[in-house]
Amino acid sequence: MSTQQAPSGDSDKPQVSLWERLERPAPAPRTTLTAHRIAEAAVAIADAEGLDAVTMRRLAADLGVAPMAAYRYVSGKDELIELMVDFVYGQLPLGAPAEGWRDTMRALAVHLRAMHLAHPWTVRTTTPFSLSPNQLAVPERAFAALAGHGLDADTTMAVFRTVTGYVHGSVTTEVTLDALRRKHGWSDGHQTRIGLAPQMSFLMNTGRYPAYQRYLHEATRKDDPDWQFETGLDCVLTGIATHFGL
Amino acid sequence: MSTQQAPSGDSDKPQVSLWERLERPAPAPRTTLTAHRIAEAAVAIADAEGLDAVTMRRLAADLGVAPMAAYRYVSGKDELIELMVDFVYGQLPLGAPAEGWRDTMRALAVHLRAMHLAHPWTVRTTTPFSLSPNQLAVPERAFAALAGHGLDADTTMAVFRTVTGYVHGSVTTEVTLDALRRKHGWSDGHQTRIGLAPQMSFLMNTGRYPAYQRYLHEATRKDDPDWQFETGLDCVLTGIATHFGL
DNA sequence: ACTGCCGGTGTACGCCGTACACATCAGTGC
DNA sequence: GCACTGATGTGTACGGCGTACACCGGCAGT
Numbered sequence: 001m002s003t004q005q006a007p008s009g010d011s012d013k014p015q016v017s018l019w020e021r022l023e024r025p026a027p028a029p030r031t032t033l034t035a036h037r038i039a040e041a042a043v044a045i046a047d048a049e050g051l052d053a054v055t056m057r058r059l060a061a062d063l064g065v066a067p068m069a070a071y072r073y074v075s076g077k078d079e080l081i082e083l084m085v086d087f088v089y090g091q092l093p094l095g096a097p098a099e100g101w102r103d104t105m106r107a108l109a110v111h112l113r114a115m116h117l118a119h120p121w122t123v124r125t126t127t128p129f130s131l132s133p134n135q136l137a138v139p140e141r142a143f144a145a146l147a148g149h150g151l152d153a154d155t156t157m158a159v160f161r162t163v164t165g166y167v168h169g170s171v172t173t174e175v176t177l178d179a180l181r182r183k184h185g186w187s188d189g190h191q192t193r194i195g196l197a198p199q200m201s202f203l204m205n206t207g208r209y210p211a212y213q214r215y216l217h218e219a220t221r222k223d224d225p226d227w228q229f230e231t232g233l234d235c236v237l238t239g240i241a242t243h244f245g246l
Numbered sequence: 247m248s249t250q251q252a253p254s255g256d257s258d259k260p261q262v263s264l265w266e267r268l269e270r271p272a273p274a275p276r277t278t279l280t281a282h283r284i285a286e287a288a289v290a291i292a293d294a295e296g297l298d299a300v301t302m303r304r305l306a307a308d309l310g311v312a313p314m315a316a317y318r319y320v321s322g323k324d325e326l327i328e329l330m331v332d333f334v335y336g337q338l339p340l341g342a343p344a345e346g347w348r349d350t351m352r353a354l355a356v357h358l359r360a361m362h363l364a365h366p367w368t369v370r371t372t373t374p375f376s377l378s379p380n381q382l383a384v385p386e387r388a389f390a391a392l393a394g395h396g397l398d399a400d401t402t403m404a405v406f407r408t409v410t411g412y413v414h415g416s417v418t419t420e421v422t423l424d425a426l427r428r429k430h431g432w433s434d435g436h437q438t439r440i441g442l443a444p445q446m447s448f449l450m451n452t453g454r455y456p457a458y459q460r461y462l463h464e465a466t467r468k469d470d471p472d473w474q475f476e477t478g479l480d481c482v483l484t485g486i487a488t489h490f491g492l
Numbered sequence: 493a494c495t496g497c498c499g500g501t502g503t504a505c506g507c508c509g510t511a512c513a514c515a516t517c518a519g520t521g522c
Numbered sequence: 523g524c525a526c527t528g529a530t531g532t533g534t535a536c537g538g539c540g541t542a543c544a545c546c547g548g549c550a551g552t
Contacts, residue, residue, distance in 0.1 A: 017444070017445040017448060019445075019448065019449060020445075020448045124370070127418055127419050127422035127423075130422065131442075131445065131446065131449065133449060133452075133454070136449060136454075136455055136458060137454075137455075139455075139457075139458050139461075140454070140455045140456075140457050140458045143457035143458055143460070143461055144456075144457040147457060147460075152464070153460070153461045153463075153464035153465040153466070154465050154466060154467040155477075156461060157461060157465060157474070158473075158474050158477045158478055159481075161416065161419060161474060161478060162412065162416070162477075162478035162481050162482065164415065164419075165411075165412050165414075165415035165416035165418075165419060165478060166408065166411050166412045166415055166416075166482070167415065168411075168414070168415035168418060168419075169410065169411035169412055169413065169414030169415030169416070169418070170407065170408070170411035170412075170415070172373055172411075172414060172415070173373050173375050173407060173410075173411060173414075176373035176376065177373075196377075198263070199263040199265075199266075199377065200377065202263060202265065202266045203265060203377065203379060203382060206269075206379075208379070208382075208383075208386070209382055209383075209385075209386045210386075210390075211385075211386050211389035211390040211393060212382060212385050212386045212389055214389070214393075214399075215385075215389055215399045215402060215403060217399075218398070218399035219399040219400050219403060220399070220400060221400040227404075228403070228404050228407060231401075231404045231408070231489075232404055232407060232408035232411060234485075234489060235405075235408050235482065235485035235486045235489045236408065236412070236481065236482055236485050237485065238484075238485040238488055238489050239480075239481035239482050239483065239484040239485025239486070239488070240481045240485070242484055242485070242488060243477075243480060243481045243484050
């Protein structure tokens with residue numbers, strides 16, 4: 001029996017999205033808890049102690065309420081995290097629209113990276129492109145900047161996805177390496193190389209990675225993440241420009 | 247103060263890396279469990295039911311052993327996941343070295359994407375660049391292909407990171423969208439748009455996303471992920487070529 | 493035959509997300 | 523003024539998770 005439109009017990013959720021609920025006038029402005037306060041507290045925990053420290057119980061404790069209280073505002077932990085991500089995106093500085101498409105995209109990329117670096121847990125939870133009010137502001141800005149250059153809609157999307165894809169992947173590497181560094185308490189790149197040496201040297205001594213080993217000996221600037229990011233970003237932007245004749 | 251060899255309670259782990267242990271001759275070939283069998287079983291679970299279904303208990307059940315048995319091979323769940331990821335990278339087809347740097351990098355990117363699409367859970371656990379034997383084979387291949395073009399080591403790394411960053415970020419978007427589709431049982435892009443409509447239309451009706459809304463009306467090819475990926479990839483490669491005069 | 497060690501077992505603990513019934517309290521219609 | 527009602531926060535409890543730790547059986551070297 002195909003799950004035919006059960007007239008009552010339908011298959012899906014209440015179907016009012018988190019974002020829609022959020023913007024409805026708060027029925028009672030007299031409450032101690034708000035979605036905003038919840039998001040804020042959760043983000044604070046994640047920033048300070050990592051995403052794993054964000055627990056419904058811990059969150060409740062920080063807010064001074066019972067563990068289940070937050071469930072009046074989010075349907076579960078997944079929605080809590082969506083809320084946190086949207087909260088962080090809400091702080092993206094999108095103020096100045098810049099002039100050319102390239103400057104706009106570049107600024108967008110740089111700000112996105114800064115956001116991820118300020119809240120490293122976001123790289124584990126965000127997709128480069130997803131649907132929440134503040135996340136949608138990103139493609140909105142990009143599309144507006146790219147309009148009027150003769151690109152059709154699909155190509156515009158491809159350009160957007162290329163840039164944000166690069167940003168996301170690139171910053172994921174960066175954040176992961178940072179976390180590794182911090183976990184072991186290595187301060188600079190030099191210490192990192194020393195700390196990594198034991199595990200690394202075994203692999204290198206297998207002789208299976210000659211080209212990579214050569215890199216390890218020759219590299220000098222590998223501790224400058226800004227340079228790495230911006231160099232890659234400029235490659236991506238240049239590629240887009242030449243590829244689409246912008 | 248150099249952390250002087252604390253004679254007893256030293257600060258770090260036993261300090262023999264997973265990979266080193268793995269390659270030491272299996273002391274007793276008579277065992278029912280091996281790291282390989284564990285990785286294989288865990289990957290099978292993740293492929294079939296998602297990463298969340300991979301549980302020490304579930305894994306043990308599938309292997310026909312007690313829940314704690316796997317802990318003789320991995321130090322905890324984190325190492326299990328490292329093992330899984332390395333296992334998957336071990337299946338990357340790195341066979342033919344191709345001729346030019348561009349073809350090599352392009353093939354690498356395409357194969358990496360295929361790998362992530364075949365094991366979607368990897369995008370949540372992998373960083374575009376990390377240290378395990380089979381993961382290291384990727385930069386090794388790339389560095390070998392890029393050698394001899396007059397690029398210094400740092401630039402080579404930047405190129406590598408740019409490409410893998412793009413691949414990782416791009417495929418993360420793709421996998422996430424796929425998961426969303428599958429979760430709701432939407433088969434094609436058309437159904438997806440219909441299913442997404444309720445949640446989407448609220449956001450669109452706010453009037454805050456005019457440029458994005460225009461895209462939604464005009465786009466026609468947005469369901470072709472291959473085209474999107476390869477277009478972006480070609481942009482990235484072209485950008486690298488022009489930027490570094492390759 | 494004895495012994496030590498390696499691989500698998502069994503039990504148990506603390507923490508997690510969250511379902512569900514209940515208490516409380518603000519604003520409304522009479 | 524007051525009972526009513528719905529929204530908001532509480533308390534309790536359950537099942538499942540990762541994993542610490544003590545245990546045991548069987549093979550290896552003597």
